Amino acid sequence: MLRRVVDWIDERAHVRDLYREQMVDYKVPKNLTFPYVFGVLALTTFAIQIISGIILIMYYKPLIAHAFDSTNFTIMREISFGWLFRHIHAAGANFFLAIVYLHMFTGIYYNAYKKPRELVWIIGWVIFFVLLMTALSGYLLPWGQLSYWGMVVTTEIPMSLKEAPFLKGLLGAIGETVSIWMKGGYKLEDLALGRFFGLHVLFLPLLLMILVGIHLFLVRAAGISNPDGYEIDKKAEPEKVVPFHPYMTLKEGAYAMWYLALFFFFVFFHMSHFLPADNFEPADPLKTPPHIAPEWYLLGFYEIFRSIPSKFWGFVAFNLSLIFLLILPFLDFSPIKSARRRPLFFIMFVVFVISAIALTILGTMAPTPTNAKLGMFFTFTTFLFFLSLPVISFLEWGWYKAKGGQS
Ligand code: HEM
Structure with missing residues (x-):
């Protein structure tokens, strides 16, 4: 039955040719080491974040009067398995950044940013920047004490321009404008929460999807580097490469399973690392926590x-x-x-x-x-x-x- 469905699709969309071209005819170096798996693990975590995020967005309310309760009461207690999706999303944010840092250190160690992969690196850097913005905007949404005060400190950073030793007036005005613009006023209120919500759930994830697509396209175009640092001529040196499928897919799939086991171990047993106790207290603009x-x-x-x-x-x-x-x-x-x-x-x-x-x-x-x-x-x-x-x-x-x- 499945075969007939695939045949039907193949006659119209030539999916088998595409599969052969992209998965089997596409070759990768034989000598790739374990750290080369971090790109795929980042991709896995990205998928986890999108799926868990879609569930959370159905119950979250982006108004300061409701944000805290909708996260800590509705999602955590009222909705079936709401707590699980919140745990997955919060742990996922931390795992995502950890994996992306490891992926970047791997790229630096093997000098994967060099010709012909400069664009892969530059788009990667943009992804990193957008990812930090996504994490930052998401952290505000539960409207707990840490969320609130973390954002107060962040939105004050551009104010540092006021202390410039030169062009003080101009730079100071730019810093203040950026800070007020980020907050949507002089204080963090509904306007800021709505803005960060919009950025976190729509604009930044969409941008990330497009950027990751370009990143992968560029990796394919330039070819993956290899630990020895010599560029491989795939036609002249066929003994140094293997087909992407099944060699890489199986290897990376196996690592992804181990990774998911570790991930869910944290989700079920060690969530206090990712959802700190202080953030289960509603945001209070009159009470600054001792350590932010x-x-x-x-x-x-x-x-x-x-x-x-x-x-x-x-x-x-x-x-x-x-x-x-x-x-x-x-x-x-x-x-x-x-x-x-x-x-x-x-x-x-x-x-x-x-x-x-x-x-x-x-x-x-x-x-x-x-x-x-x-x-x-x-x-x-x-x-x-x-x-x-x-x-x-x-x-x-x-x-x-x-x-x-x-x-
Ligand atoms: C959502 C985040 C990201 C995803 C899903 C992702 C995914 C991938 C994948 C699947 C590969 C190919 C296999 C590999 O080498 O692991 C790759 C390669 C690469 N990525 Fe990323 N990446 C991400 C972020 C970044 C960042 C932040 C940087 C650097 C600033 C970066 C730089 C590179 C480089 C230089 C390569 C080429 C590696 C090589 O040829 O050896 N990536 N990426």
């Missing part, structure tokens, strides 16, 4: 902003760290790819990973003078990684030419 820190995935950037004594320069450094990530393919112009074959790059990569982890940990801690100094130190080492890339590339070009163009 952003979610873990923003802490590294937050610590860069906070560790620099001047708010303005902190704001500049925070933006610069994002920009350096974006222009990575142009900072690192060495002809040699993959940290496996680049000892200097490998050392700086380790410095970068340690700095990113240290900044994230420091972001959770009180801003004592010692912590502020440590924050400044790791901000410096983070920037050192980016700024060392042109120097390493220059040296490696020298070695490359000395070897007669052999890498």
Whole structure:
């Protein structure tokens, strides 16, 4: 029966040809390591977020008088399995960002951002940025104490422009306008909640879907890199590649199963990590909680902003760290790819990973003078990684030419 249905569709849409062309004739390198699976795990989590989000949106009410109750009473207690979908969505947000960070570190380690994959990286960066905006806007929706105060701190960040040492009037006015625009007024109220709701449930997910589609198209166009960093000529070196299906599909499918097992272990047994107790208290604009820190995935950037004594320069450094990530393919112009074959790059990569982890940990801690100094130190080492890339590339070009163009 199924065969006849497929035959019927195939006669009209030639789906078998498409399948053969995209799944079997499409070849991938044989030597892909475990970290190459993170792209597919990100895709899996994206699907989880869309499905659980659709369920939640049916019961959520985006008005400050109802938002808290609709999340914590209607969804958590009244709707069958509402609690499960909320748990899945909240854990999914954290898993999504964790996987995307791992995917980015993999790309950096194997230098997958280099020619011919610069566009894959740039679109990836845009996805990362939009994903952070999606997480930020979603965090406000339950209208708990942490949601509210987290957003107060975030919407105040552009105000740092008021402390600019130059063009104070102009930059200050821009900062204030952006901050008021984000809040929809001087205080966070219905207008802001409605706006963040619209962004979170429609605009940003749609944008993400389009961007992920472009990202995948570009990965197909450029071909997946490989851990050794040599580009494979699929026609001349057929022994180095395997068909995408069944080799990659089975391997990635198996990892996706393990990933889902881990994911649901957290969903059922360890949700307190993702739904902190403080957020089960309704937002109160008159009661500031003692510790307000952003979610873990923003802490590294937050610590860069906070560790620099001047708010303005902190704001500049925070933006610069994002920009350096974006222009990575142009900072690192060495002809040699993959940290496996680049000892200097490998050392700086380790410095970068340690700095990113240290900044994230420091972001959770009180801003004592010692912590502020440590924050400044790791901000410096983070920037050192980016700024060392042109120097390493220059040296490696020298070695490359000395070897007669052999890498
Ligand atoms: C929703 C988020 C994302 C999804 C679903 C996604 C998905 C994928 C998939 C399926 C691949 C191919 C297989 C692989 O190497 O894993 C891939 C490759 C790639 N992605 Fe992403 N990605 C996402 C975000 C990002 C981000 C944020 C960046 C970087 C800023 C990025 C950079 C790359 C690069 C450079 C490659 C090529 C890897 C290679 O050829 O070795 N991606 N992505």
